[in-house]
Amino acid sequence: MIDNFPFIAVIIFVGLGIYTLMFKKNLIKIAIGVCLIENGVNLFLITLGYKKGAVAPIYTQVPSGQSMVLPTPQALTLTSIVIGIATTALILSIAMMIYKHYSTLDTEQVRRLRG
Amino acid sequence: MKQMSKIVRTITNLVYGFIIIFGFYVIVHGHLTPGGGFQGGAIVASAFALLLVSYGSLITKKFLKKDFLSIMESSGLTMFIVLAFLGLGITFFYNFLANIGGWFGNTPVIGPNPGDINTGGVIPLMNIAVGLEVLSALGVIVLLMASGAEFTKKKENS
Amino acid sequence: MNNLLNHAPILIVAIPLLAAFLIPIVGKVNKKAEGITTTFALGISLALTIILAIKILSVGPQVYVFGAKSPSLTLPSGLKFPIRIMFEVDAMGIFMGLITAIVSFLGAIYSLTFMGKYDGLDKYYSLLLLLTVGMFGMEFTGDIFNFFVFLEIASIASVALISFRGTDLGEPAEAGFKYMVVSSISALMVLFAVGIFYGQYDLLNFAAIASVIKYSQLDKIALGLLVPVLAMKAGAVPMHMWTPDAYSEAPAPITMILVAASQASLYALFRVTFSLYNISLSTLTVGWVIIIFGLLSMFIGVTMAIIQKDIKRLMAYHAISQTGYMLLGVGVGLAVLANPAALQKYGITAMEGGIFHIMNHAMYKGLLFLTAGALFYRTGTRDLNKMGGLAHSMKYTTIFFIIGAAAIAGLPPFNGFASKLLIYESVYRFNPLLSIIAMVVSILTLASFVKVFHSAFLGPKLPQFKEAKEVPRSMIFAMAALSCIIIFFGLFPNLIVKNLVHPAVMSLIEQFKYTGTVLGGM
Numbered sequence: 001m002i003d004n005f006p007f008i009a010v011i012i013f014v015g016l017g018i019y020t021l022m023f024k025k026n027l028i029k030i031a032i033g034v035c036l037i038e039n040g041v042n043l044f045l046i047t048l049g050y051k052k053g054a055v056a057p058i059y060t061q062v063p064s065g066q067s068m069v070l071p072t073p074q075a076l077t078l079t080s081i082v083i084g085i086a087t088t089a090l091i092l093s094i095a096m097m098i099y100k101h102y103s104t105l106d107t108e109q110v111r112r113l114r115g
Numbered sequence: 116m117k118q119m120s121k122i123v124r125t126i127t128n129l130v131y132g133f134i135i136i137f138g139f140y141v142i143v144h145g146h147l148t149p150g151g152g153f154q155g156g157a158i159v160a161s162a163f164a165l166l167l168v169s170y171g172s173l174i175t176k177k178f179l180k181k182d183f184l185s186i187m188e189s190s191g192l193t194m195f196i197v198l199a200f201l202g203l204g205i206t207f208f209y210n211f212l213a214n215i216g217g218w219f220g221n222t223p224v225i226g227p228n229p230g231d232i233n234t235g236g237v238i239p240l241m242n243i244a245v246g247l248e249v250l251s252a253l254g255v256i257v258l259l260m261a262s263g264a265e266f267t268k269k270k271e272n273s
Numbered sequence: 274m275n276n277l278l279n280h281a282p283i284l285i286v287a288i289p290l291l292a293a294f295l296i297p298i299v300g301k302v303n304k305k306a307e308g309i310t311t312t313f314a315l316g317i318s319l320a321l322t323i324i325l326a327i328k329i330l331s332v333g334p335q336v337y338v339f340g341a342k343s344p345s346l347t348l349p350s351g352l353k354f355p356i357r358i359m360f361e362v363d364a365m366g367i368f369m370g371l372i373t374a375i376v377s378f379l380g381a382i383y384s385l386t387f388m389g390k391y392d393g394l395d396k397y398y399s400l401l402l403l404l405t406v407g408m409f410g411m412e413f414t415g416d417i418f419n420f421f422v423f424l425e426i427a428s429i430a431s432v433a434l435i436s437f438r439g440t441d442l443g444e445p446a447e448a449g450f451k452y453m454v455v456s457s458i459s460a461l462m463v464l465f466a467v468g469i470f471y472g473q474y475d476l477l478n479f480a481a482i483a484s485v486i487k488y489s490q491l492d493k494i495a496l497g498l499l500v501p502v503l504a505m506k507a508g509a510v511p512m513h514m515w516t517p518d519a520y521s522e523a524p525a526p527i528t529m530i531l532v533a534a535s536q537a538s539l540y541a542l543f544r545v546t547f548s549l550y551n552i553s554l555s556t557l558t559v560g561w562v563i564i565i566f567g568l569l570s571m572f573i574g575v576t577m578a579i580i581q582k583d584i585k586r587l588m589a590y591h592a593i594s595q596t597g598y599m600l601l602g603v604g605v606g607l608a609v610l611a612n613p614a615a616l617q618k619y620g621i622t623a624m625e626g627g628i629f630h631i632m633n634h635a636m637y638k639g640l641l642f643l644t645a646g647a648l649f650y651r652t653g654t655r656d657l658n659k660m661g662g663l664a665h666s667m668k669y670t671t672i673f674f675i676i677g678a679a680a681i682a683g684l685p686p687f688n689g690f691a692s693k694l695l696i697y698e699s700v701y702r703f704n705p706l707l708s709i710i711a712m713v714v715s716i717l718t719l720a721s722f723v724k725v726f727h728s729a730f731l732g733p734k735l736p737q738f739k740e741a742k743e744v745p746r747s748m749i750f751a752m753a754a755l756s757c758i759i760i761f762f763g764l765f766p767n768l769i770v771k772n773l774v775h776p777a778v779m780s781l782i783e784q785f786k787y788t789g790t791v792l793g794g795m
Contacts, residue, residue: 083429
């Protein structure tokens with residue numbers, strides 16, 4: 001049961017993110033929703049490579065005979081974090097541009113593109 | 116952004132250099148210890164952000180030139196891709212420096228060891244290129260966001 | 274020379290990437306050189322793509338393993354499964370690669386004059402090259418995580434390009450925000466599916482996963498994540514809300530490339546269903562799901578298009594509607610995949626129609642968006658009610674518009690007719706109703722374009738457009754090149770279908786060919 005906690009946390013993260021995206025009208029909150037989903041997915045990836053009692057997969061100064069966690073999911077997560085930073089920065093700067101033009105962050109008032 | 120109090124500025128003066136040195140340490144030891152180009156670059160950029168928060172964007176802009184940072188970003192990226200191209204005699208991204216002696220060419224020891232910085236072939240070089248790129252790109256992002264925030268604040272006050 | 278050919282798959286991607294990073298430095302030296310460098314890099318890419326296409330169509334799928342001892346060494350020293358990142362280019366991949374190469378090269382040429390009056394062009398060209406890199410990567414990669422990375426590169430670059438005019442106007446920023454949220458959600462869901470695959474099989478390679486896939490409960494979840502998000506990125510109804518905004522607010526050459534970018538997602542959808550799962554999934558159900566996506570897109574797209582006043586928004590809704598044809602054709606092929614007799618009888622033809630339509634759509638929709646850009650360049654408006662009488666002053670643009678409109682409506686000597694006829698014929702044998710709906714949609718498309726033609730080009734010369742003249746030469750060249758391709762495809766459809774489209778369809782259907790190239794005769 002305790003091993004499944006990370007997966008439950010993943011579901012909560014992704015669920016909260018989707019909730020935020022669907023029901024919140026503020027552009028910054030939408031950006032937060034995207035970040036929540038991203039964190040959930042990252043947590044999912046990093047949990048896949050976890051092994052109880054294992055150390056980080058680095059040979060420098062490691063006690064011999066110690067078992068190590070799988071490094072590939074960590075590399076994947078790192079890549080996805082890097083991409084996530086770019087995404088977040090882009091979303092926030094576009095939100096800033098929208099604020100500059102419309103002086104509001106409310107999606108209801110921003111919508112000029114209709115139909 | 117305005118300047119913060121004297122206490123904050125003094126602490127910034129104290130830790131600023133250490134943060135940058137730690138960032139470069141993480142970049143250069145990327146092939147041995149946790150970290151690498153991106154992480155180290157992000158640490159260096161966090162020093163820039165600290166400078167920006169404590170000294171305000173007017174003074175910071177005298178130290179950090181946006182144009183210089185974007186040139187550095189492009190050259191970091193170009194260095195990375197050129198290193199990948201240099202392996203093209205065999206395959207793209209081929210590690211042509213590894214295990215032949217010379218630059219970063221020592222054969223790494225298998226199993227637990229104290230770590231030898233002179234290993235890894237092109238990996239440390241790529242880490243340095245990525246580190247340069249990330250620190251300057253994040254620096255540019257921080258600077259641009261600060262000037263954007265200033266703009267919106269001016270708009271709110273008027 | 275032979276050495277160069279071995280490296281062709283990576284050079285197609287790497288040369289634009291190198292150019293993208295060099296452009297800011299080049300721009301510091303000489304502003305004019307930015308556009309020339311971009312065009313030059315994309316030209317090399319196009320030439321290499323054509324060379325690679327000839328090789329693949331004569332020899333077979335090509336693999337390129339990064340950092341290995343030799344480009345084709347997929348399984349070094351007795352490994353059972355590949356561990357390195359690799360490109361795997363088969364007939365379908367190179368088919369999409371050709372579209373990307375043509376469209377991005379012509380887009381760069383068109384941008385030379387079209388974007389002339391804007392600032393910050395070094396960033397524009399860098400992003401254009403990165404978008405091309407992302408699309409090529411999505412089409413060529415043989416690694417599912419690498420696919421996610423290229424998907425993100427393409428979407429970040431296209432968001433920045435859509436909101437390129439956002440510093441002066443509000444609407445492009447709005448469209449960019451919408452597209453960014455949509456594409457980051459879809460990319461994250463793709464990553465979730467990657468995690469599911471990795472957790473089950475410890476593999477990230479498309480071919481290796483395809484050889485062991487069991488269609489377990491988790492695989493069903495992964496399929497349920499992948500199909501809707503990739504259809505969303507392709508702009509299928511009911512997840513189409515970003516398409517009209519993004520297409521209408523982006524600069525015209527970018528819109529043309531965005532059409533190809535959404536088709537790269539469509540390609541990924543087909544790659545996942547055919548090459549990854551193939552007959553292990555319940556083909557009839559998934560096939561019908563894709564057919565229903567297609568039907569909704571066709572019908573809702575065209576009905577929404579009829580009521581539009583904005584010329585680019587109208588064309589964007591038509592793009593949704595045409596995506597429906599591709600989904601319909603390939604969906605029928607998927608629905609009968611497990612039934613060899615029906616597959617031989619009409620399934621392959623339906624897929625040929627769908628896949629051929631991808632190429633045709635990229636060409637004529639690109640041409641139409643470019644003519645809309647030409648109108649915007651001279652009149653400064655996209656509102657159809659404000660235009661009129663432009664046929665007097667913009668003769669070439671008028672001719673190109675007629676060619677594009679006739680092709681999208683499926684009139685005979687143009688390429689739209691060829692692929693739509695293949696779809697009608699074969700889908701009629703699967704289910705006559707689907708074919709009839711497709712024909713009705715085609716007629717509505719014609720009606721809508723007659724309206725555009727009438728309000729923009731016909732009528733007396735308007736006083737406010739007295740100064741309007743023909744657009745500059747580089748824009749004419751891009752439009753003329755696309756028109757030539759459209760007419761060529763329309764006149765010799767058999768040649769294209771036999772030599773280019775049929776191998777692409779067979780490489781989708783025959784899964785073992787895709788996996789065998791990597792895993793060696795399995």
